[in-house]
Amino acid sequence: MRAVRLSVVTAAATAAALAAVTGCTQKSDAKNGDAIQVTAADSKCETSTKTVPAGQVTLKIENKGSQATEVEIVFPDDRIVSEKENIGPGTKYTLTAEVKAGSYEIACRPGMKGHGVRQKLTVTGGKVAKRDPRLDKAVASYREWAQSEADSTIPKVKTFADAVKAGDLEAAKKAYAPSRVGWESTEPIAESFGDIDPKTDTRADGLEKGQKWTGWHALEKALWADKKIGDEQKALAGQLVTDLTDWQKRVGKAEITPTSMANGAKELLDEVASGKVTGEEERYSHTDLSDFKANVDGAQKAYELLKPVASENDAALTAELDKQFAAVNKLLDTYRTDKTSDGFVSYDKVGEADRKGLLDAVNALAEPLSKLAAAVVK
Amino acid sequence: MTDTTQDSTNGADADGTARTGSAPTRRSLIGWGGAGLALGAAAAGGAVAMTRAGNDVDPVGADTGAAVPFHGPHQAGIATAVQDRLHFAAFDVKTDDRDAFVQLLKDWTQAAARMTAGHAVGEGAYGGLAEAPPDDTGEALGLKPSRLTLTIGFGPSLFAKFGLADRRPEALVDLPAFSGDNLDKARSDGDLCIQACADDPQVAVHAIRNLARIGFGKVAIRWSQLGFGKTSSTTPDAQTPRNLMGFKDGTRNIAGTETERLKKFVWADAKDNDGKAAWMTGGSYLVARRIRMNIETWDRTSLQEQEDVFGRDKGEGAPVGKAKEHDKPFLKAMKPDAHVRLAHPDSNGGVTILRRGYSFTDGTDGLGRLEAGLFFLAYQRDVRKGFIPLQRSLSRSDALNEYIQHVSSAVFAVPPGVRDKDDWWGRALFSKEV
Numbered sequence: 001m002r003a004v005r006l007s008v009v010t011a012a013a014t015a016a017a018l019a020a021v022t023g024c025t026q027k028s029d030a031k032n033g034d035a036i037q038v039t040a041a042d043s044k045c046e047t048s049t050k051t052v053p054a055g056q057v058t059l060k061i062e063n064k065g066s067q068a069t070e071v072e073i074v075f076p077d078d079r080i081v082s083e084k085e086n087i088g089p090g091t092k093y094t095l096t097a098e099v100k101a102g103s104y105e106i107a108c109r110p111g112m113k114g115h116g117v118r119q120k121l122t123v124t125g126g127k128v129a130k131r132d133p134r135l136d137k138a139v140a141s142y143r144e145w146a147q148s149e150a151d152s153t154i155p156k157v158k159t160f161a162d163a164v165k166a167g168d169l170e171a172a173k174k175a176y177a178p179s180r181v182g183w184e185s186t187e188p189i190a191e192s193f194g195d196i197d198p199k200t201d202t203r204a205d206g207l208e209k210g211q212k213w214t215g216w217h218a219l220e221k222a223l224w225a226d227k228k229i230g231d232e233q234k235a236l237a238g239q240l241v242t243d244l245t246d247w248q249k250r251v252g253k254a255e256i257t258p259t260s261m262a263n264g265a266k267e268l269l270d271e272v273a274s275g276k277v278t279g280e281e282e283r284y285s286h287t288d289l290s291d292f293k294a295n296v297d298g299a300q301k302a303y304e305l306l307k308p309v310a311s312e313n314d315a316a317l318t319a320e321l322d323k324q325f326a327a328v329n330k331l332l333d334t335y336r337t338d339k340t341s342d343g344f345v346s347y348d349k350v351g352e353a354d355r356k357g358l359l360d361a362v363n364a365l366a367e368p369l370s371k372l373a374a375a376v377v378k
Numbered sequence: 379m380t381d382t383t384q385d386s387t388n389g390a391d392a393d394g395t396a397r398t399g400s401a402p403t404r405r406s407l408i409g410w411g412g413a414g415l416a417l418g419a420a421a422a423g424g425a426v427a428m429t430r431a432g433n434d435v436d437p438v439g440a441d442t443g444a445a446v447p448f449h450g451p452h453q454a455g456i457a458t459a460v461q462d463r464l465h466f467a468a469f470d471v472k473t474d475d476r477d478a479f480v481q482l483l484k485d486w487t488q489a490a491a492r493m494t495a496g497h498a499v500g501e502g503a504y505g506g507l508a509e510a511p512p513d514d515t516g517e518a519l520g521l522k523p524s525r526l527t528l529t530i531g532f533g534p535s536l537f538a539k540f541g542l543a544d545r546r547p548e549a550l551v552d553l554p555a556f557s558g559d560n561l562d563k564a565r566s567d568g569d570l571c572i573q574a575c576a577d578d579p580q581v582a583v584h585a586i587r588n589l590a591r592i593g594f595g596k597v598a599i600r601w602s603q604l605g606f607g608k609t610s611s612t613t614p615d616a617q618t619p620r621n622l623m624g625f626k627d628g629t630r631n632i633a634g635t636e637t638e639r640l641k642k643f644v645w646a647d648a649k650d651n652d653g654k655a656a657w658m659t660g661g662s663y664l665v666a667r668r669i670r671m672n673i674e675t676w677d678r679t680s681l682q683e684q685e686d687v688f689g690r691d692k693g694e695g696a697p698v699g700k701a702k703e704h705d706k707p708f709l710k711a712m713k714p715d716a717h718v719r720l721a722h723p724d725s726n727g728g729v730t731i732l733r734r735g736y737s738f739t740d741g742t743d744g745l746g747r748l749e750a751g752l753f754f755l756a757y758q759r760d761v762r763k764g765f766i767p768l769q770r771s772l773s774r775s776d777a778l779n780e781y782i783q784h785v786s787s788a789v790f791a792v793p794p795g796v797r798d799k800d801d802w803w804g805r806a807l808f809s810k811e812v
Contacts, residue, residue: 259509324595356598360470360598363594363595364472364598366594367591370510374507374509378507
């Protein structure tokens with residue numbers, strides 16, 4: 001799904017685009033003076049000016065057409081700088097983005113499809129929004145960390161794949177959860193690539209008609225539910241290593257912004273709330289708590305890196321986040337099979353009341369975490 | 379069970395012999411919802427009648443879109459004319475930080491004052507920073523205030539926290555086990571509750587959703603219940619609402635205008651509890667019970683038996699042998715185990731409670747049966763003199779017990795009203811001075 005702001009954005013493809021966008025922010029009350037008036041209709045797209053200075057660019061959009069439209073600022077090659085979907089007939093919307101100097105187009109897409117009607121937009125020299133150097137450093141550190149997570153994951157995936165290829169059911173089961181930790185802790189990055197996640201991390205219920213089921217969960221079902229390893233599983237294990245090696249190579253090139261880091265942290269908690277707490281993610285192996293911990297660790301990593309800036313803008317928020325991260329980690333520790341182990345109890349042994357306790361702790365953390373992005377850009 | 383009859387209250391009426399028909403007929407409400415019983419009582423009627431001044435004259439509430447004042451000596455949502463819909467939520471406290479909890483009560487109070495006036499929470503549902511989720515969730519935008527009331531209560535378990543043990547009112551007792559109870563602990567009790575009533579269900583749900591969101595980290599919802607179709611009224615109304623069994627029940631509820639009965643049976647007084655819970659002055663005590671009805675077996679019960687079980691006729695709602703709903707019941711004409719008879723105040727030493735229950739239907743259960751019944755809500759000055767003696771009698775003998783089962787239970791101390799914009803829910807409890 002597309003959001004107004006891409007959260008960890010698609011890597012290589014959008015790298016350039018990202019450079020142009022620095023934490024784009026949109027406010028509905030943009031000043032009228034320098035705004036570009038965009039009048040969208042069923043077959044036209046009029047703009048009040050073709051040239052604006054770099055920096056914060058505001059589009060005041062009015063849809064005078066008969067159907068919902070979508071308005072975008074795009075590079076000539078169609079990469080999106082910023083966009084607003086689903087602007088209903090007769091409604092207005094204000095879209096704001098930080099745009100660097102260069103050539104762009106404003107595209108109105110009636111019916112939210114097709115090439116749409118376009119107008120040129122030239123953004124000239126001038127000031128470029130400057131980012132707090134500490135945030136640049138946070139992004140760099142986060143990228144480095146994500147890369148190291150990916151690097152250390154590959155050997156674990158190979159251990160898992162080798163066990164499958166050897167037909168060793170018990171060894172494969174043992175290596176399964178550890179092979180997923182690095183992936184789970186950096187998942188928003190992987191998901192931003194679009195094409196890897198469906199190959200490696202699709203669950204049975206996520207398959208589309210005609211899609212071949214590959215990846216971890218297909219193997220999970222074979223190991224725990226079917227309890228057998230055949231040629232097909234051995235091939236899947238090899239494919240998993242190939243796909244994850246592709247991921248490892250792309251992680252370093254992922255374009256990441258402070259906002260996408262903060263939103264990514266929140267998305268990791270969303271993963272926990274909607275997939276892990278319910279036991280849906282690891283429905284055969286019941287290793288959900290291992291994924292849960294990795295999701296929380298990944299969120300905490302992003303948070304810790306953004307905290308120096310966020311705490312200046314909203315000290316109460318970071319105090320609350322410190323407290324709630326500690327509370328979730330403390331609660332998770334009570335589910336370890338023993339104090340020194342990385343292993344967690346099988347999730348099918350966790351009763352309803354305890355699952356509610358876990359979800360309460362996740363909600364207590366995720367609610368303030370949803371405000372981190374604003375605290376970083378404000 | 380359940381039900382109480384409310385009627386009773388004024389002894390006078392009760393004895394009054396033939397008030398029947400007399401002018402005031404108002405149906406009081408009953409509700410089996412109230413506990414069912416009320417029905418019988420209906421008769422009492424005479425006395426009460428009243429029409430409230432002002433907009434209460436219209437039984438439906440003159441303007442179902444209007445706002446109900448949030449500030450006052452008592453919390454709104456008790457004596458307030460009963461709205462059509464309910465979302466009731468019980469919460470567990472998740473923090474041991476007293477200051478954080480007090481801050482939540484203040485934040486909640488502010489949000490409640492805004493929502494009951496028809497405004498969005500905080501900075502609203504749109505127009506804020508694009509990077510942040512909006513303060514308000516937005517689904518009530520464009521809807522009227524819908525007479526939304528938000529009423530908070532404190533459960534017995536709250537008093538085990540935050541050093542409040544010596545502030546627990548004696549009247550806030552743990553309910554005893556009653557015969558036939560089959561309580562689900564996961565849907566019972568709670569450190570806190572919030573009752574949201576409104577004429578638009580989306581307004582009530584929006585209120586609970588936003589309060590729960592503000593509460594994350596400090597409190598978590600333990601259970602919640604949606605209700606539709608009021609089964610009681612606190613407005614002397616032309617119609618006694620019917621419960622899901624198709625009967626009018628609880629015809630003689632306490633009306634919002636009956637100052638004396640409210641004072642006597644509903645509002646806590648400074649002298650109550652030996653004067654040791656003065657912070658509750660102007661508050662009340664709430665009993666909430668989820669009463670599941672065995673709808674399918676009830677529906678295949680003969681009309682005669684249905685009417686015998688209640689002690690009323692199904693069409694008009696008149697007590698056995700009488701012509702009109704509000705005619706004074708002749709209890710001895712009813713079967714000894716008839717619901718109206720057992721719930722009538724005359725059978726319970728005058729016991730009277732204010733009922734505010736709602737019907738519920740949460741779809742169907744795993745066996746395809748309607749998961750339906752009455753979500754019983756009753757306010758009283760002292761649970762020991764209200765719900766407990768009444769339910770003891772009903773649980774023992776009520777013919778209705780064959781068709782109902784109490785499946786959840788909770789009791790709360792409902793503090794007095796928020797006086798003005800500087801006041802907040804629970805201030806008297808958490809402050810040194812009352």
